[in-house]
Amino acid sequence: MNSMMAMATDNRAVPLTDGPATSSPLLGVEDLGIAFGATKVVEGLRFSVDPGRTLAIVGESGSGKSITSLAVMGLLGSSASVSGRALFRRRDGEVVDLLRLSPGRSRALRGDEIAMVFQEPMTALNPVLRIGDQLVEVLRNHGRPTRGAARARALEMLRTVGIPDPESRLHAYPHELSGGMRQRVMIAMALMLEPGLLIADEPTTALDVTIQAQILLLLRRLQKSLGMALVFITHDLGIVGQIADDVAVMYSGRVVEAGPARAVLATPNHPYTRGLLGSAPQVDASGTPLPLKPIPGIVPSPVFPPAGCRFHPRCGEAKAGLCDRTEPVLEPTGSARGVSCLRWKEIAS
Ligand SMILES: Nc1ncnc2c1ncn2[C@@H]1O[C@H](COP(=O)(O)OP(=O)(O)O)[C@@H](O)[C@H]1O
Numbered sequence: 001m002n003s004m005m006a007m008a009t010d011n012r013a014v015p016l017t018d019g020p021a022t023s024s025p026l027l028g029v030e031d032l033g034i035a036f037g038a039t040k041v042v043e044g045l046r047f048s049v050d051p052g053r054t055l056a057i058v059g060e061s062g063s064g065k066s067i068t069s070l071a072v073m074g075l076l077g078s079s080a081s082v083s084g085r086a087l088f089r090r091r092d093g094e095v096v097d098l099l100r101l102s103p104g105r106s107r108a109l110r111g112d113e114i115a116m117v118f119q120e121p122m123t124a125l126n127p128v129l130r131i132g133d134q135l136v137e138v139l140r141n142h143g144r145p146t147r148g149a150a151r152a153r154a155l156e157m158l159r160t161v162g163i164p165d166p167e168s169r170l171h172a173y174p175h176e177l178s179g180g181m182r183q184r185v186m187i188a189m190a191l192m193l194e195p196g197l198l199i200a201d202e203p204t205t206a207l208d209v210t211i212q213a214q215i216l217l218l219l220r221r222l223q224k225s226l227g228m229a230l231v232f233i234t235h236d237l238g239i240v241g242q243i244a245d246d247v248a249v250m251y252s253g254r255v256v257e258a259g260p261a262r263a264v265l266a267t268p269n270h271p272y273t274r275g276l277l278g279s280a281p282q283v284d285a286s287g288t289p290l291p292l293k294p295i296p297g298i299v300p301s302p303v304f305p306p307a308g309c310r311f312h313p314r315c316g317e318a319k320a321g322l323c324d325r326t327e328p329v330l331e332p333t334g335s336a337r338g339v340s341c342l343r344w345k346e347i348a349s
C-alpha cells in the first residue's frame with residue numbers, strides 16, 4: 001500500500017491512490033502553513049507517511065524542508081506561526097496533533113516515538129560530554145533504567161550502527177570522531193528508544209560520497225530491520241532512488257509533485273522535478289557521466305513570491321498569460337501520483 005496519498009493546496013484531501021486510501025498513516029500532515037510575521041514560507045503542505053516506509057522530501061535549499069521538519073518535531077520557535085495539522089498515531093493507538101501538543105508532551109514524544117537526525121552532528125552533540133554519557137542520558141531522560149542497563153543499550157546501539165571498537169568509543173568525545181562516525185553516533189542516539197518515525201534532515205550532505213553511500217545503506221537497513229518509518233530530507237534527487245519508497249518534491253514551500261519514488265524518477269511530470277533530475281549527477285548506460293544541466297535562476301524569496309505558479313520564472317515550459325497568473329494546485333494524475341502544474345498534460349503528450 002502506498003503512503004503518499006493525499007495532498008492538496010486547498011482544504012479538500014485529494015486522494016492520489018487508485019484504490020482505497022490508506023486507513024491510518026503513521027504521520028499525516030494536512031494543510032501545513034508556516035509564517036514568520038507576514039511572510040508565509042510554507043503553505044498548504046500535505047503529505048503522509050505509512051508505518052515502515054520511507055518518504056523522501058526533496059527540494060533545493062530554501063524550499064522549506066527544514067522548517068517543516070522542525071514544525072513536526074515541535075522544535076520551531078515561537079516566532080513562527082503554524083497552521084494545519086500533523087496527526088501522529090502513537091504506539092498505544094492514540095492520535096495526537098503534533099502542532100498542538102504542550103511542550104511537556106512534545107518533549108516526551110521526541111526521542112521516544114519520533115526522533116530526528118540533523119545535517120551537522122556537531123551542532124546536535126554536546127562537545128563536552130563523552131559519547132557514552134550522551135547516549136545513556138537519552139534513556140535516563142525517558143524512564144529510569146539502571147546505569148548498567150543503559151550502558152549496555154548504548155553499546156548495543158553503537159554496534160548496530162557499525163562503529164568499530166564501540167567499547168572504547170563510549171569514552172570518546174565527539175571531536176575525536178570523523179564526520180561519518182559522528183553521524184553514526186547521531187543515528188544511534190536517535191534510535192536508542194526505537195522510535196516509530198525517524199526524520200533525517202540532509203543527514204549525508206556534509207559527508208563525502210563514499211561515507212554518504214555507507215550512511216544511506218545504514219539508514220535503509222535500520223529502517224527495514226526496525227520496521228520504522230523514515231522521512232528522508234535531501235536537496236539531491238539523485239539519491240532518492242537509493243533510499244525512498246515515496247517522494248514529495250517541494251518548491252517554495254509547497255509540494256509540486258508526489259508519488260512512488262520509482263515512478264516519479266522514471267517519468268517526472270513537473271518541469272521542476274525534471275530540472276532537479278537534470279541537475280543531479282548521472283551516468284549513461286556505459287557509465288559515462290552525463291553533463292549537468294543546472295536549473296537557471298534561484299528559489300524565490302518567500303517575501304516577494306512570483307504571481308501564478310511560483311516556478312514559472314525558471315520554467316522552460318511556462319506559458320505567458322497562464323503560468324504567471326494562475327496558481328496551480330496539486331492534482332491526482334493516477335497511480336498514487338500528484339502534480340501541481342497547469343501544463344503537465346500538454347507537456348506529457
Ligand atoms: N527563523 C526564520 N525566520 C524567518 N525566515 C526563516 C526562518 N527560518 C527559515 N526561514 C525561511 O524559510 C525558508 C525555508 O527555509 P528552510 O526550511 O531552512 O529551507 P530548506 O531546509 O529547504 O533549505 C527560507 O526562505 C528561509 O529563509
Ligand SMILES: [Mg+2]
Pocket residue numbers: 065066067201202
Ligand atoms: Mg534545510
